[in-house]
Amino acid sequence: xxxxxxxxxxxxxxxxxxxxxxxxxxxxxxxxxxxxxxxxxxxxxxxxxxxxxxxxxxxxxxxxxxxxxxxxxxxxxxxxxxxxxxxxxxxxxxxxxxxxxxxxxxxxxxxxxxxxxxxxxxxxxxxxxxxxxxxxx
Numbered sequence: 001x002x003x004x005x006x007x008x009x010x011x012x013x014x015x016x017x018x019x020x021x022x023x024x025x026x027x028x029x030x031x032x033x034x035x036x037x038x039x040x041x042x043x044x045x046x047x048x049x050x051x052x053x054x055x056x057x058x059x060x061x062x063x064x065x066x067x068x069x070x071x072x073x074x075x076x077x078x079x080x081x082x083x084x085x086x087x088x089x090x091x092x093x094x095x096x097x098x099x100x101x102x103x104x105x106x107x108x109x110x111x112x113x114x115x116x117x118x119x120x121x122x123x124x125x126x127x128x129x130x131x132x133x134x135x136x137x
Contacts, residue, residue, distance in 0.1 A: 004043075004045040005046055006047070007039075007048070007049050008046075008049065009050075009051050010022075010048045010049065010050045010051070010059070010061075010113065011052075011053040011056035011059075012038075012050050012051065012053065012054070012111065013053075013054075013111055013117060014052070014110075015033075015038040015050040015051055015052045016033075016038055017110055018038070018050050018110055018111065019038040019039075019048075020047065021069075021104065021109055022050070022109065022115075023029075023040055024076065024080070025073060025076050025082070025115075026076075027069075027072060027073070027076065028040055028042065028054060036052075037050065038050040038051070042063075048061075056112075057112075058111075058112030060088060060114045060115070061113060061116070062116040062118065063115070063116065063118070064118055064119070064120060065102075065117050065118070065119060066087040066119070067103075067119055070103055070118075070119050072088065072089055073117050074086070074117070076107060077107055077112075082107050082108075084105050084107040085105060085106055085107070086105060086106075087116070088114050088116055090106075091106045091107055101120070101121050102118060103118070104116065104119070110113060
């Protein structure tokens with residue numbers, strides 16, 4: 001059995017607003033609350049359990065995407081008028097990065113979390129991690 005992250009809690013001031021924003025931007029289907037969480041299934045192994053909290057620090061969430069997924073997510077970010085930038089430290093410069101022959105960009109959600117989208121790079125594709133990864137060529 002593979003060792004995978006199953007779920008993580010994403011704190012929010014308004015879990016419904018936050019989960020709907022994330023679902024829209026990433027192109028995921030939000031199926032409604034489950035218990036006190038607003039769960040969002042990312043893939044077969046990861047669920048984001050969005051939950052209301054009064055006080056919390058912003059988190060950084062980084063996702064690896066195919067070129068097609070990257071383009072679709074960037075298009076939705078731009079269509080919604082969400083500020084984005086070339087990395088976590090520059091999330092409003094309106095550019096994407098091309099580090100290591102890949103592409104990446106970051107943006108903030110409706111509150112404080114930072115979301116980063118990157119494509120696989122030749123460097124990452126040679127690592128042990130990528131040898132059996134579904135996005136590996």
